[in-house]
Amino acid sequence: MSSPNSRLPALAALALGLVAAATALVFFFAPLDADQGLSQKIFYFHVPIALTAYACFGWGAWKALLHLWKREPGADLESYVAIHQGVIFGALTLLTGSIWARASWGVWWTWSSNQLVLFLVLFLFYCAYFMLRFSVDPGPQRANFSAVYALFGVALIPVSFLAIRLASDFIHPTVFTSAGPQMSAKMFFTFCVCLAAMLSLAATLNAVELSGKRLDARLRELREALA
Amino acid sequence: MSSGEKYVAAAYLVVLVGVLAYVLIIATKLARLEREVGELAELAKRRKAESRG
Numbered sequence: 001m002s003s004p005n006s007r008l009p010a011l012a013a014l015a016l017g018l019v020a021a022a023t024a025l026v027f028f029f030a031p032l033d034a035d036q037g038l039s040q041k042i043f044y045f046h047v048p049i050a051l052t053a054y055a056c057f058g059w060g061a062w063k064a065l066l067h068l069w070k071r072e073p074g075a076d077l078e079s080y081v082a083i084h085q086g087v088i089f090g091a092l093t094l095l096t097g098s099i100w101a102r103a104s105w106g107v108w109w110t111w112s113s114n115q116l117v118l119f120l121v122l123f124l125f126y127c128a129y130f131m132l133r134f135s136v137d138p139g140p141q142r143a144n145f146s147a148v149y150a151l152f153g154v155a156l157i158p159v160s161f162l163a164i165r166l167a168s169d170f171i172h173p174t175v176f177t178s179a180g181p182q183m184s185a186k187m188f189f190t191f192c193v194c195l196a197a198m199l200s201l202a203a204t205l206n207a208v209e210l211s212g213k214r215l216d217a218r219l220r221e222l223r224e225a226l227a
Numbered sequence: 228m229s230s231g232e233k234y235v236a237a238a239y240l241v242v243l244v245g246v247l248a249y250v251l252i253i254a255t256k257l258a259r260l261e262r263e264v265g266e267l268a269e270l271a272k273r274r275k276a277e278s279r280g
Binding site for chain 2: 099
């Protein structure tokens, strides 16, 4: 069985290829939106980045559950790195969303949209995760506190995801309905490639960061052994 | 450049800068790890020399 490090170059190559293909599809394949025009192109990266942030938070919560339930070695570190990734992708979601809002609605932000406010709440909740984690000394207690907090946060994901369907203002567009995606086949294909690109990019960055953290821990052990 | 083009360029630039900033941070951490590995290798060599001498 190959180790995570041996899979990293292949994962990075996949991410690079998919990001390049996604960018080319967005600008040379996907048709212009009849309503929003060119600014709709932001959708192809903004929505996959948001979904990737949800996936990272979900993965972090799953690893937190494994830490609490099975005491799986390394699950706490994997949960922490996944949540770190989620916060980075969450920040990119808020920034690209804000630019799209300015282009489409004429405002950088609106407090009347439940989708936006709930995503901000989710983002701030996970930002606070780091304050909790680094306010406790390293050890089993810190790992347990962090895991419980990560599990609480995951409850916000379906609320944030479904908020747009529960919202009454409808300022934020609904693209995926019970009738399927409300876009042409070319647009949907481009969106799927963009989503795959973002997920593979997140997986690559996750593997790189995790590898660095593990190496750091091993070096600390070695330094203590040699001291 | 139209206003739509400016916003699309800004959004894609934000993503690019975000990813590059992340890579820069990881590169800085890797440089620190490399320095630490060098220090530990030096320490191990000194210990070996001391045990022989």
